[in-house]
Amino acid sequence: MGIDEDIKRLRDCGVVRCGVLPLSAPTAAAIAKAFELRDNDACYREIDESTARSIAAEVLHRDQAYSVEIMTPDRAERLTAKFFEQFGAQARYFTNNWCPVTDATFDVGVIVIGAMQSGCLWVEDED
Template identity: 40%
Template structure:
């Protein structure tokens, strides 16, 4: 996988908008057959194998919008809701109109993060979305501490 330049304006805007212990925002060109675990490894996250929760595009945007809007530890506001939604839509939209696959370690239940999840980092809390398209793959992930 070839890494995209770190100077991508959308990626920088996301990192600036979401204060956290760590934020991963990246995309690469990816060969056909790239798995969620391949992307996780490339990003420095733990591969989760069959524990990935797959999502549709709209659910991926909803999850990322909440992740950018609220912190994972105390549900405090991390970024304004409208800005968080725009950034989430921009990230998912950056993979183009083609059919993509989406996965997370912590899905939403009733508009909130599920109380349990499969950690992909050593941080106290983490969540995000991995995107795999025909030609590109990427990750938007956030880790917070208690």
Template identity: 35%
Template sequence: MTVSLSLLVLRCSDIEASKRFYEALGLSFRAEQHENGPAHWSTQVGGVLVELYPAQQKLLSVGRLGFEVENLQRVLQLLAAVGAKVLEASAAGDRAVVVDPDGARVELTQIVADLLPALAEPSVFTRIAEQRRYGQVTTAILQNKSGFSARALADVAARVNGFRALGSEWRQIDQADALAISFNVLHRDLAYGASMMTRQAAEQLAREVLTLIPEPVAYFTNGTWAEGFAAEATSPYGAISWKPISDATFDAGIIAVGAEKTVLLWVQDED
């Protein structure tokens, strides 16, 4: 079953201040009023109808929002002009957190363009496709664009391969956990734990994937997969929580971001 968000209503204690704030992000509103209801502002964002309604009292109806913008520094300048408070800003200048007039955290991410695929696909990817024949396996090696944080580049690697970006919700892990996750998603089906290839083959392929990028590398995943796989003796998945980046029942993998290139290994399985 596919579910998509179609409507987001924000109750605003000062609707005009909220309108100015979101206009600084690049949104363009139109005035609306439905029958005898209150006058409000309306716009479309990525197929979602966003409406600003006046609230009778100060009420925080949404605690956290996220937007991807083409020019983050310009947006921050416009937000400063309307008095918005910046809570956080990355050193690379590609992420920031601001507060809207009703106190909601608004996470802003610079859209990263021109992340180019590497010219040649490593042979390890071909062998993964040949040996992990069930489920859907996505592998990619991409050339980084300079000047962006590892987390932002992980977002781009996800998006260009048809996945959802997680932004601040990516879970950063160390190399040992990245190796454990890579091994387990290749070795076993995520739904039932059935063997997909021998342990030896999975170990070899996982190690080869991680050696595609020299250190230093930042590793990201979408949940507590390493902890869950370590608890296999009692319950393989009882200790796991994750943020799906696809519509599959299960999806897991790693994104490894180096100085010049990014590698993605992701598996989707259905129950």
């Protein structure tokens, strides 16, 4: 089982969109579309790696609606680190810019564009 499947299995509530595509993409919206997220570039803003890791770990750690713990912070950080290892040192990171990209009440995550592959770790929660 790969890290993407581990994340989906262990983040056992809400909708988890997690995976890797074997390509680099010109925009975050192009990757978003592949994961059935809104494909409007205005919805995404570039962030640094540290912020991206923090967002990813937090959405794995807690439910967005009620802040209920889903997994320990340590496990969330380990899963985040393994997911990010797939993209290399020159990767670019994006998150939504106060713009919902699904029909869920809460949605947040990270889109990663690497030199050789790109990916998405996005979570939707409802209240």
